[in-house]
Amino acid sequence: MIGKAGIGTILDLLRVRSAATPAATAFQVLVQNKSWQPTNWEQFVQAAGRVGARLTDFGVRKGDHVGIMAATSLDWEYAQMGALFAGAVVAGIDPEYPADQLNHVIENLGLSVLFVQNRSVFAKIPLELRQQISVFIFFEGESQQKNEFSMINLLVEQETDTSICLPDVLPQDEAVIVFSSGTTGMPKAIIFTHEQVIMAVEAIMRVFNDLSSQTILLCWLPLSNLFQRIVNFCAIKIGASSYILSDPRDLMRYVKQVNPDVLIGVPKVLERVHSGVVDHIEGRVWPLRMLARWAIRIGYKRAAARSDRGDSFGLMNKLLWKQAENMFLRRLRMVFGSRVRYLVSGSAAMPVWLLRWFDAIGLPVYEVYGISENVIPVAVNSSGSRKLGAVGKPLLPNEIKLTMDGEILVRGPGVFKGYQDRKEESNLRFSPDGYWHTGDLGELDTAGFLSIVGRKSDVFKTSAGKWIAPVRIEERLGRIAYVEQSVVFQYESGKIVAVIVVDLEKCAQKTSAVRYSEVSLHMENMAKNKLHQILETDINAELEDLPLYQRPVYVAVTDKFFTVSGGELTVNMKVRRSIVAQRFSAYFENTVCKSDQGRAENGHVVMSGPTIFFI
Template sequence: MFRLERDRERVREVIERVRGSRSLPEAFRLTVLEKGEKPALGEKVGGRWREFSYREVYRRVGDFAAGLAGLGVGPGSRVAIMSANRVGWTVADVAIMSLGAATVPIFPTLGPRQVEHILGDSEARVVVVEGERQLSAVRESGARVEHVVCMDEAAGGEGVLGFSEVERRGARSRDPAWEAKMLSLGREDVATLIYTSGTSGRQKGVILTHGNLLSNLEAIIEVVPITDDDVGLSILPLSHVLERTCSQFLNLVGGGTNYTAESVERVQENLLEVRPTALLVVPRLFERVFAVIREQGTANPVRARIFESAVRTARAKYRHDAGEERMGPARRLLYRFYDLLVYRKVRAGLGGRVRFCVSGGARLEPWLGEFFYGAGIPVAEGYGLTETSPVISVNRFDDLRFGTVGPPLPNVEVRLSEGGEILVRGPNVTPGYHNLPEENAAAFTGDGWFRTGDIGEFDEGGRLKITDRAKDIMVLDTGKNVAPQPVETALANAPHIAQAMLVGDGRKFVAALVVPDFDAIRRTLGENLPAEHLCSDGRARELIRSEMEEATAGFPEHERPKKFALVPREWTEEGGEITPTLKLRRSAVAARHAHLVEELYASEGGRQLTRS
């Protein structure tokens, strides 16, 4: 296993700094006092990377806080931020908290109806938006807000304040007692109100205190080998608690440098420019990187055989290091050969100096984790929820076990209910949902454990394994239960399948809605046909059928789809089928394709998967 060296004394100092802080702004202030002019954040400005030192970010936080105070923001206020990742997001976030107010993140792609609910329910009277799109969503929502602050100065207009104008106002009206008031905040004070992205139902506001987040940071620093020399690239949205805790705040209290990716489309380019040493990502990034490598490596039959052997050898390297099998001299020599031919290119594609990655937000296929480990990029899969600040458990780099999400964090307790539901208790757990007393009563057991809604089990080493969401479990009319996510993940990793969702609750068998990877199919067939034509093309359907059989071969018979239907359009956030954190909105997908689902269960509907 990987032995990532750490200066234990420096780690202990950071942990003590976090442990001794009563609020997130205070922990950041202590880092500023130590790091001063060291770069804290970076972003592209005018096509060039610009860095902001710890001292400069802190000055901007103070200026923006003073500007917000002039708008009436104070203890107990709620201020919303609706923007893509940028330095201004972090400045606003820390400034809001420093005033004793709570930050309310809103995903920048949400529409007016969702924005209206979040602003109304949280009672936010000030909202910070990125640009014209977000400004329009706020205006069209009809929500009653007193002030709108826009980061993009050109997108303002009447009644809208520019972000830099608020900073300038604040610089002229600094409260000499601002720091003293900030240092009087307590761990029990509310730091943020996060509305869950919602795979079903109306979004709920999760209350997180300074103590919740600080306790989680303390435990993460203890087990994840991050150092103040590390460089990160912020890819996931700061509107999501995973990026906010494990990238933004982990950096601000840990002393590293964090750059902001320009967009999802430019992540690959930004990786090569920033050359991060540590990455926080969702499994989809690894899937995309592997798909690119696979496409390049299978251009002809000879290269395809070499690539397949390289994948097997990388996985064998993991199993050797894990003590599961022995690599003989011949395979070790082959590994060194593939390191020069294949694995080096994988590392270069991520910038060339990544020491480790942490994966969360969805299930990472074990074989994919094994491949990247063998390619020299160890990946630790973790697990958590918005309600738990978010991390509950994470794999340790000196004992990685793919297929698990590792042991619980040192200050987090986990137990399983009789039905296998994961229950959590610890200082990171939310005190409850905003304005939802009935939800709060249902969310906790009588003795105070939080119900995650996830089903899991522990392996022999005390590592947690997630089997599925309790509410996503399908029950066939035979009485058998089906956990859809593992099967869906296996299908989506097939070369010609982009997305998949199982259906079958209350039915006799499981079926699947499948979105093909149309570009891959076009390359395979050598024809540039429209998506609708490919969905009915016999060759394309046979290709999908064959891959589905292979992908699900290791699953129990009752979990393997008996029929499938091809969908001609990708499921997207804009289309309402996935959440901003890339989770399927199962009810929305099922409703949109209700006719296909009914056809699958009609006597002649769908395509039957044969079994050999």
């Protein structure tokens, strides 16, 4: 299907943009952490075309699979567009995949060419898998073998480039390969066509129609993830300029300098921003601390009045809010720059309390809900249609319905046709009328807003016959300032248990009795009573309004963060719950579950709430 502007493929999208605004800035890249170097649309198309010509010269043919295993960069974009010019299908491979998942992904892709960041990333690929790939192209470093090339040489204009005939790419041709999150097993390959990607771009831009060629965006999430890639395709559609950051850890260092109009993010990053701001406020002298708290309280009142809750906000409050805005709130938002209008959050549900805090400082967060198997976001919140705690209304042309047990089903042109080489398995998750079973549990209200309850595979029934959605308990635990990650699951005995990852430095700040160095070196033998008091107070405060049957009986505390490389997180930063449960079950078996609740054993302090122990 070709749209009114004649755009049926990603390449059409790029060509139309380059023809319309050839000299406008497409991307800005940070050079040696000092200055930003621009690339305009005409330059970008020409460079990507040269990469496409060289790939064709290397023997890449229409329909071949080309992988990119590297950090977010302008070279990543050149590689992707160059491969599409050559008619190839582009697979983004996260370099941080655990070894077993990385091997599985590469083995099953059947790659002709693989772009890699450098030698250290290349070394992660076993020799037997390297031998299955014809050509390697390095973003950094020089080639060493006959089948190795450097990206810098591909970008240099060659005499043969003009004589190479690139294939015709059609809307129905395959374009990109993404992977399922791998929360319950190995990632599975998902293929989308050019036509499907263009549909996603058009659907998104119908909702976020306030963005234009004057918009500045910050590209900082991994491009191996479809979320950031689709955002960049949308930038091509409207002609927006994208500043590229290769290291996500540099986000807060450069966001004010970039000064974006909209920032795309994930809940965990926004939680850290909130935590950093609160810590900064609490570290100020008493008058400034009180002023900041007052201003945010006024912000909360205004946000509540503007929401569907209908709280009154009279003339006096309006005057006070203007003072709060001028004296503090506007400067607080400057952490994201002076232009930012709103944030867009995806990948995971954002806690309602955090949404309200950002509302209070005048920076709304619009949650978006998507699944790997649908290139079009399933539901979105936007300025004209938003509900806190919901992921928005279904985004057309998606169709959504719920099963009797609350599972979300979706049907539409953006839904994939089935996992690569696993069509029979995929067919089992399609309903007879063509709806895909997402595996997510949800609720639809009378206004059409969709809320996510949790994963169907995560929900469990207690021995008392009560259903538990772990995500709701984890959200409560996540409110605690020093809790960075939490996982709730049912132990073999049927009891609800939790593993929480704490930031020890933040813990130590709550008590003068324990210095950070002491905490990190002597976690098992430190001043347990003091930390147990802190944990007891904070955990009980967050869980006290939950029914008893929803509260964890045991809580294991660790300072070892869950990571992608460690296997506890997917590349989309989602917890692999079964892996965490498997790794921590032995601690519950050997240390806690042998003791009776209500008495101390083996040096553990047992509270009236959960029994807490350190790992």
